[in-house]
Amino acid sequence: MLAEREREVALEATVRERLELIEAALLRAAEADSAMVTEAARHVIAAGGKRFRPLLVVLASQFGPAGDPAGAPAEDVVRAALVVELTHVASLYHDDVMDEARLRRGSASANERWGNTVAILVGDFLFARASEEVAELGPDYVRLQARTFARLVQGQIAETVGPQDADPLAHYLQVVADKTASLIATSALFGAKVAGAELSVQRALAAYAEEIGTVFQLSDDVIDVTSDETGKTPGTDLREGIPTLPTLLFRRSADPSSPADSRLLQLLDSDLSDDADLAEALGLLRVHHCVDEARAEVRRRADRARSFLADLPAGPARDALADLCDSVVTRSV
Numbered sequence: 543m544l545a546e547r548e549r550e551v552a553l554e555a556t557v558r559e560r561l562e563l564i565e566a567a568l569l570r571a572a573e574a575d576s577a578m579v580t581e582a583a584r585h586v587i588a589a590g591g592k593r594f595r596p597l598l599v600v601l602a603s604q605f606g607p608a609g610d611p612a613g614a615p616a617e618d619v620v621r622a623a624l625v626v627e628l629t630h631v632a633s634l635y636h637d638d639v640m641d642e643a644r645l646r647r648g649s650a651s652a653n654e655r656w657g658n659t660v661a662i663l664v665g666d667f668l669f670a671r672a673s674e675e676v677a678e679l680g681p682d683y684v685r686l687q688a689r690t691f692a693r694l695v696q697g698q699i700a701e702t703v704g705p706q707d708a709d710p711l712a713h714y715l716q717v718v719a720d721k722t723a724s725l726i727a728t729s730a731l732f733g734a735k736v737a738g739a740e741l742s743v744q745r746a747l748a749a750y751a752e753e754i755g756t757v758f759q760l761s762d763d764v765i766d767v768t769s770d771e772t773g774k775t776p777g778t779d780l781r782e783g784i785p786t787l788p789t790l791l792f793r794r795s796a797d798p799s800s801p802a803d804s805r806l807l808q809l810l811d812s813d814l815s816d817d818a819d820l821a822e823a824l825g826l827l828r829v830h831h832c833v834d835e836a837r838a839e840v841r842r843r844a845d846r847a848r849s850f851l852a853d854l855p856a857g858p859a860r861d862a863l864a865d866l867c868d869s870v871v872t873r874s875v
């Protein structure tokens with residue numbers, strides 16, 4: 543029991559240390575030739591963030607071959623985490639331009655502050671930095687990073703063009719898998735690979751992370767409707783006309799004979815650029831049972847993510863990954 547607690551405390555210390563190193567590495571990587579570019583590139587990094595992807599790298603790096611006392615080299619773990627977080631932050635610079643978002647992590651978005659052109663180019667700059675770092679890890683990592691980038695882009699394009707003739711919910715879930723779960727799965731895979739984990743362990747961690755990544759985005763989409771504390775403008779998806787889990791479930795069960803449902807259908811089919819219309823749509827959606835159904839789906843998928851952990855060696859790292867399944871479900875930011 544005591545030994546178990548000691549291992550848990552040791553893991554907490556390792557996670558804390560690694561995350562501090564990653565934070566410093568992120569700021570260094572964002573340093574550019576000009577003070578203005580440095581400021582713009584550090585803008586979203588310095589605004590904080592959950593560092594979910596670096597945390598997954600660090601936790602997955604605990605699954606090296608049994609009996610390896612040295613564990614994964616800290617330098618490689620930090621570099622792998624740096625690559626995925628820089629890629630994520632770069633994608634946010636681009637995403638906020640596409641979503642016309644004015645707030646990110648409680649601060650003005652880069653596009654709001656410097657305009658679209660600078661925001662896009664700073665995203666490119668950060669992605670270039672990520673590419674430089676991944677090259678140090680080796681060709682396997684470069685290939686994985688390139689494939690992940692391709693999935694991110696395809697997910698974002700699919701979201702932009704919409705489902706066309708496909709089933710809207712299936713289309714949405716594919717978008718979520720590509721635009722979000724892909725990089726989260728790669729985070730776990732990078733962590734496992736730098737630790738030299740066995741192939742079966744790498745696969746289990748990647749499957750877990752692909753599912754928890756989906757849960758992460760589904761929960762983000764529910765929060766976009768329900769929370770005022772995200773550091774982002776609530777209802778951004780609604781305003782942009784992007785269908786997400788709550789609105790897709792609403793459309794499936796909407797009762798046109800109910801005045802509230804029929805009004806919400808009318809609002810969802812209209813241009814929600816007007817603040818009052820958006821607030822009305824958000825208000826109607828928040829009290830609709832589709833939000834509870836969306837939360838239930840988030841919980842169901844979090845349980846599925848947890849099931850992939852069954853074949854991993856027991857210990858504090860596996861417990862921490864299981865805890866993430868709960869925190870992703872209950873998060874409000």
Ligand code: FPP
Binds near residue numbers: 637669
């Ligand atoms: C946020 O989704 C956006 C993503 C998860 C992926 C965006 C991907 C790209 C822009 C393509 C890749 C680009 C680079 C440079 C790597 P969201 O808008 O639903 O989330 P939000 O609520 O946080 O804005």
Ligand code: MG
Binds near residue numbers: 637
């Ligand atoms: Mg967005």
Ligand code: MG
Binds near residue numbers: 637640641
């Ligand atoms: Mg978006």
